[in-house]
Amino acid sequence: MALSMIDLTTLEGKDTPGKVRQLCYKARHLHDSYAGLPTVAAVCVYPSMVKTAKKSLGSSGVKVASVSTAFPSGQSAQNLKIEETKYAVGEGADEVDMVISRGALLSGDLNYVFDEIASVKAACGSSRLKVILETGELDNFDQVRLASDISMEAGADFIKTSTGKISPAANMPVTLIMLEAIRDYFLKTGKMIGMKPAGGIRTAKQSLHYLVMVKETLGEDWLSNEWFRFGASSLANDILMQLVKQEQGNYQSMNYFTID
Amino acid sequence: MSKKSKNLEPNTGWDFDPAPEKVPVEIKAQYDLFIDGKWVKATSKKFFNTINPATEEKLSEISEASEKDVDLAVKAAAKAFGSWSKLPGKERAKYIYRIARILQERAREFAVLETMDGGKPIRESRDVDVPLAAAHFFYHAGWADKLEYAFPGLKPKPIGVAGQIIPWNFPLLMAAWKIAPAIACGNTVVLKPAETTSLTALRLAEVFEEAGLPPGVVNIITGAGSTGAALVNHPGIQKIAFTGSTEVGKVIRRSVAGSGKKLTLELGGKAANIVFEDAAIDQAVEGIVNGIYFNQGHVCCAGSRLFVQESVREEVLQKLKFRMRSLILGDPLDKNTDVGAINSAEQLKTIQHYLSLGKKEGLEMYQNAGGTPKKGFWCQPTLFEDVAQSSVIAQEEIFGPVLAIQTFRTIDEVIQKANNTPYGLSAGVWTDKGSKIFNLTSELKAGVVWANTYNKFDPTSPFGGYKESGFGREGGIHGLAAYLNLEG
Numbered sequence: 001m002a003l004s005m006i007d008l009t010t011l012e013g014k015d016t017p018g019k020v021r022q023l024c025y026k027a028r029h030l031h032d033s034y035a036g037l038p039t040v041a042a043v044c045v046y047p048s049m050v051k052t053a054k055k056s057l058g059s060s061g062v063k064v065a066s067v068s069t070a071f072p073s074g075q076s077a078q079n080l081k082i083e084e085t086k087y088a089v090g091e092g093a094d095e096v097d098m099v100i101s102r103g104a105l106l107s108g109d110l111n112y113v114f115d116e117i118a119s120v121k122a123a124c125g126s127s128r129l130k131v132i133l134e135t136g137e138l139d140n141f142d143q144v145r146l147a148s149d150i151s152m153e154a155g156a157d158f159i160k161t162s163t164g165k166i167s168p169a170a171n172m173p174v175t176l177i178m179l180e181a182i183r184d185y186f187l188k189t190g191k192m193i194g195m196k197p198a199g200g201i202r203t204a205k206q207s208l209h210y211l212v213m214v215k216e217t218l219g220e221d222w223l224s225n226e227w228f229r230f231g232a233s234s235l236a237n238d239i240l241m242q243l244v245k246q247e248q249g250n251y252q253s254m255n256y257f258t259i260d
Numbered sequence: 261m262s263k264k265s266k267n268l269e270p271n272t273g274w275d276f277d278p279a280p281e282k283v284p285v286e287i288k289a290q291y292d293l294f295i296d297g298k299w300v301k302a303t304s305k306k307f308f309n310t311i312n313p314a315t316e317e318k319l320s321e322i323s324e325a326s327e328k329d330v331d332l333a334v335k336a337a338a339k340a341f342g343s344w345s346k347l348p349g350k351e352r353a354k355y356i357y358r359i360a361r362i363l364q365e366r367a368r369e370f371a372v373l374e375t376m377d378g379g380k381p382i383r384e385s386r387d388v389d390v391p392l393a394a395a396h397f398f399y400h401a402g403w404a405d406k407l408e409y410a411f412p413g414l415k416p417k418p419i420g421v422a423g424q425i426i427p428w429n430f431p432l433l434m435a436a437w438k439i440a441p442a443i444a445c446g447n448t449v450v451l452k453p454a455e456t457t458s459l460t461a462l463r464l465a466e467v468f469e470e471a472g473l474p475p476g477v478v479n480i481i482t483g484a485g486s487t488g489a490a491l492v493n494h495p496g497i498q499k500i501a502f503t504g505s506t507e508v509g510k511v512i513r514r515s516v517a518g519s520g521k522k523l524t525l526e527l528g529g530k531a532a533n534i535v536f537e538d539a540a541i542d543q544a545v546e547g548i549v550n551g552i553y554f555n556q557g558h559v560c561c562a563g564s565r566l567f568v569q570e571s572v573r574e575e576v577l578q579k580l581k582f583r584m585r586s587l588i589l590g591d592p593l594d595k596n597t598d599v600g601a602i603n604s605a606e607q608l609k610t611i612q613h614y615l616s617l618g619k620k621e622g623l624e625m626y627q628n629a630g631g632t633p634k635k636g637f638w639c640q641p642t643l644f645e646d647v648a649q650s651s652v653i654a655q656e657e658i659f660g661p662v663l664a665i666q667t668f669r670t671i672d673e674v675i676q677k678a679n680n681t682p683y684g685l686s687a688g689v690w691t692d693k694g695s696k697i698f699n700l701t702s703e704l705k706a707g708v709v710w711a712n713t714y715n716k717f718d719p720t721s722p723f724g725g726y727k728e729s730g731f732g733r734e735g736g737i738h739g740l741a742a743y744l745n746l747e748g
Contacts, residue, residue, distance in 0.1 A: 180542050183268065187578065216586045219269045 002207040002239055004038040005225045009233050010045060017052040020045055024056040026260035031240045041225035050091035066093035069120060072163035074099040078116055085123040097130045102137045105147055117154035130158035130196055135174045136166040144174055148181035158194035169199025179217040198231025204242040207235055270586035279595045281382045283368045290321045293329055294465035296336035297475025303328045310458060313379035314592050314601035314636040322458045325481040330490040333479040337421040337448040338496050340476030345418045345446040349405030356444055358471040360397035370460060374432055375592045377459040379601030380555050382593050392717055393436035399719035400444035403740060410737050416744040418446030419522060420498030423491045427504045428454035428603050429558040435461045437734050438501055439478055445743040448477050452491055455484040456604050497521060506728050524732025524742045526724055528657040529685030532678035533563030537571045539690035545579045551688060551714040553641050556602055557661040561686035563714055565654055567674050570667045584628055584641050602637040611639050611660035618644050618653045649677055675703045684726030688714045
């Protein structure tokens, strides 16, 4: 289950179409010597790589997610962010991962944050919008909760902890705050919102902790990749290693698990 | 993209695999009394069974100490008092530090035994009871040679032989609360654990042996009420410390009246846990659950009366019920278990009596669905909604996982209602506003008031009650005073 919830990610200045194609192959072929594995949920790339990713994933069902809105800092003009989002969607992105303006939030300009999310959502069309709060920059839980509430009210389909570029990234306390926000929003409106902790989740054991937390906070309806994702690339190989261990009784060397 | 979902359910879908704690613990077929550093047969030659409340299986046979045995124990303690009280404080401390360390080394064994004998989840005995018990020995060991500094200008002197009677809800922890300050101050002890939960106190006697504690400093006698009465009435005792029900506390107080014996009582409670509209509700819900369902509600300071401000009633109730449904009731030895077994058949009967009373009064009752194991004594976490102050459920101590929820509108109203009880052991306040906390801590007639937390314990913090919850404090400097004669 955890494997099918992973968003494999490559977000580097040195990304090339070749690198993205390799990642997309891995997304569809996690570990071919182990039969019956699912694909990951999505591949997450910069807007310029969306077309490449889309092409190499083809009809595999793996979604293409594009970061947007001057990721990772979000320090750009609002109209450019909207243009960027339109570009990503136009290139074929199924999902858009935007960042919020943390500066505006911390300085109390909540309307700006709200309006920006709402206009990016409008630019997304039918693509699903994930809103990255970058909790590592939000200082305290009250701000995390506030940012979660604003994002959901403004039209987020998913809320996401981090860009992966700032430490600390996802951790359990922050994720719990966001899950509780999702629960309260659901109880109020009946709308389900997805959750994506990103960064810092590397082991199968950690992923189980998160899944139990989701189940105990939101119930099993959220336990699918439609409503829950891990933004974690190295997690996949650890889960694969554990699966192979279950089957064969001993741990394999990491050399047997592919890096893409 | 969003869709409607039927319901939020935390406890369906995948179940956890069993994860029982497997540390083997050796339990003898029979236990004798621990008097004067030796294991001696009870003169009564009578034994009673102690069972595992989760399985109803017999664990062992416990000796029933007669009046004669009590006399032997008190005499042994009196004899030991001479040398123990004259021992320099730092020498006494060495023994107590040693006890604390052995307790830590054998922590897992104690946790398993406590859970088997008492029914509490291993998560609690492992993470709360045993570490706190060790902490109490460590803390009081530190005081042993510094008593003069604790009471400047006074000459602290030990009292003599302390008779100590402890309850079944925290058997090991209560033994530590009682024994550690008593022997640190230079007193000697005769301790009687509750009849349903004697095993960890007896195991503690093994720790005393291992630590080389001089014979007679701590004597442990087992038995039921009549043994306790013999201890209370023994003329060789200078101090009685009792933790248990208010009913028995009253009997003890009557019988020591005029005898010159010092007395401290830690009795029942019906604590108010107060949630204001500005509280962090999710956090408060955790606190409510911890307050009333911790140790199946067998806690004298349990937050058994919940006061919720009317404006947040719906939200709190909804979240509380959701959280309750995620609690796992079952095998206490399983590491995933949140709610263990009720301590005894008798206590289960008491709880069920109150449940039927509540239903008869026409109160709205909510109880976790899901069955309970066939064997053993069980009660699913329960709450009553919209209870009135005049309801029995809100007045009497149930000592089980049963919560009475009331609503309030103003601060004055909630202070009045919270104090409108014969008890006064503890209270909880949930609010984001510091000024409200300070106001309530001074207005509430309760020995402990927790703010934005509940059931937090520390050896440095004095614990004890107002009104019918008893008098005297345990823990901290105040706790030392209960085991010393302070002369000018």
